[in-house]
Amino acid sequence: MKSLFTKSVFAAAVLAAGLGLASERALAAGETAHVEDTHFSFDGFFGHWDKAQLQRGFQVYNEICSSCHSLHLVAFRNLEEIGFNEDEVKAIAAQYSVLGEPDFYGDVTESPAEPADRIRGKGVAENAPDLSLMGKARVGGPDYIKALLAGYEEAPADVELQPGLYYNPYFPGHQIAMPQPLLGDDVTYSDGTPTTVEQQSEDVAAFLMWASEPMLEDRKRMGIKVILFLIIFTGLLYAVKRKVWADLH
Ligand code: HEC
Incomplete structure (x- = not known):
């Protein structure tokens, strides 16, 4: 009779092989291109917003993406948080309309939007998703959005594109209903930042991350405070422990 040990080793090996096969098959079915890691200012423990970048990202949304996508969870006046002043917000809102x-x-009736209104988009395409939570709704978040926007390619010869779909290796299934929105020099940045496809994609991805989690900075700052508190508290406890035990030795 085989020992229990041999049996468990055998069972573990079978399980591992099974899992290996399963994950290989999953990859073959999905096979989206590998998303490169971009370093965003809001990454990491001390992450913070780069407001100039968020404003550039909003500019890209405003001038390009808003013709198809809404941002239902963001009100125009929220844009003050990324550095637009009251008058700028009013002027931005007036470019959009609200339904009465x-x-x-x-x-x-349609009337011009006010700062308190949510961003309805300028002309929403019916199959284009709302972008409010997109920064967190996809694996890879802003890295994925940047890769997707900058990742359009000619379809390889062996791929038959469905009518109305475009080839993008980062999109699951590689065929996406969104025509390539950024071609380079789509907007003019007032701070002189180059308007390559990559740069504009990165800026709008950062802006969409802010839209998805405007409190990110506060969350990270709170984390730092909690860690500091725990360090100090551990020191105090240690000092108390030494004092209490000192008499007992
Ligand atoms: C001409 C209309 C149009 C424009 C302009 C447009 N989109 Fe889209 N977008 C779509 C459509 C349609 C889809 C749905 C694609 C699908 O599911 O196949 C989509 C999907 C997306 C998705 C979701 C992809 C996913 O993983 O499901 C993101 C993110 C996105 N768009 C971002 C943007 C950004 C950022 C811009 C501006 C730079 C933009 N879009 C401009 C029509 C548009």
Whole structure:
């Protein structure tokens, strides 16, 4: 009879081989291109927002993406948090419209948006998702968004594109209904930052991360405070322990 040890080793080996096969198969089915890590200012323990970048990212959203995507969870006045002043926010809001209540005949009137309104987009494409939580809704977050926007390619010869879809190796299934939105020099930055596809993609990805988690800085600062508190508290406890035990030795 085999020993219990041999049996468990055998069972572990079978399980490991099974898992290995399963993960290989999963990769073959999904096979999205590898997303490069971008270093964003908000990464890491001491992460913080780069407001100039967030403003550039909003500019890209405002001038390009808003023609198809809404940002339902962000109000125009929230943009003050990334450094726009009150007048700028008013001017931005006035470029958008809000829908009023239906009148007696059921007709809905459109009026210019106010700073308190949410960003409805300028012309929402029906199959384009709302972008409010996109910074956190996808594996890879802003790294993925940047890679996706900058990752459009000619479809390889052996791929048959469905009508109305575009080839993008970062998108699951590689065929996406969003036409390539950034081609380079799509906007003009007032701070002189180059407007390459990569740079604009990175800026709008950072902006979408802010939209998804505007309190990120506070969360990280709180983490630092908690760790500092724990260090000091451990020191105090140690001092008390020594004092209490001193008489007992
Ligand atoms: C012409 C309309 C259009 C424009 C302009 C546009 N998008 Fe899209 N976008 C779409 C559509 C449609 C989808 C849905 C794609 C799908 O599911 O196949 C989409 C999907 C997305 C997704 C989700 C991808 C996923 O993993 O599901 C992100 C993120 C995104 N767009 C970001 C942007 C950003 C940022 C911009 C501006 C630089 C932008 N889009 C401009 C139409 C547009």
